[in-house]
Amino acid sequence: MKIRLEKSLAQNKTSQILVPVIAVFMALLFCGVFLAVTGRDPFEVYQAMFAGALGSEYGISETLVKMIPLALCGLGIAVAFRMQIWNIGAEGQFYMGACGATWVPLTFPNLPFVVMIPFMIFMAALGGGLWGLLAGWFKTKWQVSETITTLMMNYIAILWVSYLVYGSWRDPKGLNFPLTAPFPDAALIPTFGALRVHYGIFAVLLLAVIFWLFFKGSKWGYETLVIGSNPVAARYAGMDIRKNVLLVMFISGAISGFAGMVEVSGIVGRLQPGISPGYGYTAISVAWLARLHPIAIVIVAFLFAIIHVGGFMIQTMGIPSAAATMLQGAILFFVVGSEILTQYEIKFSNKEEAQDE
């Protein structure tokens, strides 16, 4: 008997949702077996993770804190990925955005809140956007693969921020630590009471809805979709591919840059090295698992945040937080691996192929 995979012609809506959900359970099962082998009760561990991430006001706040940058970067990435522009430079654009935002309070510390915050947002979007645009320009000008340039430019951006905080932006009163001066209050996004979660959450929801509307029903959303799935047809229909590559790279970078601003202004309160523990990279998985759907991106970002925070919580049980990273990896592995099931059908056949004697 032979087992073959055949490209399935009909794409099934239910299977598109069901398959990833099952894949997540498979990942939980897989890691559960692993935990059991190392002598833990997987149910207890999972319960501790979820309780840690969602069982208290503090837990939920921390989870949302992680969700915000993941979702924002995920949205930025989705804009590009929808057009099959592989911008994996969200991390660098995040840093450049943070850098742009930080320049505002460092240069004009006395601006009032209503001017300061929009100005910071503007500069962050400009910083991240131009960083993305540069890679887009390389692509349109010399056909340089944006995958390579955006990845490389991540390192430049991260080191650029280090250069600033170790150098000219270092707080003179900071005891030589590589930190900028703390932001004035007017440059901080308000939080919910004493919790760390801040009003940036509204920006996430608003942007998700805006992108959802634009992806779904706008001329521009349609153009990027056509260019992404068939550039030849796009050119045939008179669409300007060059302009769209540049525009999409700018917007994609601007959103990740905004995420950087939200992080320094809402959480850190200053610029310092390591403001992102790889949000820009994890967000690639987030966008991908959400199939680039803006609303789904928020949900998947929330799920990843749960795992992240939960992983932190289970350290009290003596389990390394790497267990959570492993769970994240397993989820990605199973979801991407099961992708094939939404596109192909498994066929069994008994027909033996003719053998030569």
Add this chain to the structure above:
Amino acid sequence: MEVTPLIRMSNIVKRFPGVVANDQVNLDLYAGQIHALLGENGSGKSTLMSILSGLYRPTEGNIEILGEEKKIDSPSDALANGIGMVHQHFKLIESFTVAENIALSQTSGSVLISEEEIVEEITRLGKKYGLFVDPRAYVWQLSVGEKQRVEILRMLYNDSKVLILDEPTAVLTPQETRELFSNLRNMADNGCAVVFISHKLNEVEELADQITVLRNGRVTGSIGRSEINQARLIEMMIGRDIITAYEKSEPSDKEPVLVIDNISALNDMNTLGLDGITFKVRAGEIYGIAGVSGNGQRELAEVLAGLRHTLSGSIKFYGEEIAGLSPKGMIGRGISYVPEDRLGMGLVPKLNSCDNVILKEYGSEKFSKGHFLKRDAAIAETQRIVREFDVKMGSIFQPVKMMSGGNLQKLLLGREIASKPKLMIVLYPVRGLDIGAIESVHKLLLQMKENNTAIILVSEELEEIAKLADRVGVIFNGKILGEFPVKEMDTEKIGALMAGIVGNGGAKA
């Protein structure tokens, strides 16, 4: 006694989802012979040779090598059996040297390879067959012709006895082509069986010992060198029987609306695809372009669609110079291009019918308001097109890649017709369609003609042109070699022109 063929392919059938690419094909290849496979694009030549070289597996049928049945599962299998293929797109690593590229494909020998030995062997083979190329040169430094020589050397290095070349002359200059031909002859004289895939008659005539013609995946004939007769080959390639034309009216306007004057343009290989093409079309007229494909048809259409730059010449459309306009500019002036590659260019396979219907007009007031699309208008228009043009599909919200060829073509034509074009360029509109669909596509084109649209119909079937067109121009090497009113169409004369033979039959060169 009969000589055992080096290769015998018997009853080869290859099915792809929805398409039969090869249907009961038999082919014998003999050592010392150059065997040409002739046929139009899509006739199944390349598929057949991809089966022999291990890229595809046949759905049915078998392959014998020197009388022994063999299964060829992969290209390396084929190579081990002495079968090598040079593809249209070379499979060389640009940043490696010639010797390194050849070493990479080595199928036998030890793990450690001495560069010296390879260089020596390449030099020896080069001398023997007249394939001169510097073994130490980097591939990126080589001309296209030299790269092809490297590909051929690579097969010879692996002791290939069967050498398959897929349209090898498409990328070559005439000088290089002559060299290649003498090299191939040399190889045949040294006991190789050479397979030469082509759709160019004159080359085949010059080179081949045996010619097998494929049409729609079937062998329509196989003749030896002594029996070569161009008219017969054309007939085998494109079919013959002229059927009575549809009833149609004479275009009322006498003045041409499209005047193409001495247009030249490059093809994808950066050689001249259009070489001073000149013709005129009137409103309400169907101008048929007959010719073996690859003679500039696609380049002509792309120039008119704004997708390809012109080097020189002028195109006047309703008095306005339009050469060099963007695709948008061409669409805006009412020029509609129905490409041969429906899913590759005309439609977006992953999107549904609605999204495909608005492809060219999504920015118009009909389908959008401000930044947003009018979903309802798109749905209504799609439903109208589906009804009017009788497009069969599961749902207008399914990706169009799930539709059959005939329905795809009707949807595509429906969209183009709905945009009320003044000029339509239609390439191979019925390729791959069944009889019912062919008829409805033809009726649509005649309807457009009645509505005073100027139509350029590019077809490989003379029959189709005879049925639909008012005038026919024969294209060869990027030029119109002759032009006739369809009523005076003479298959033999056209056949000769398609092969590039300008006789004294009164055709203008």
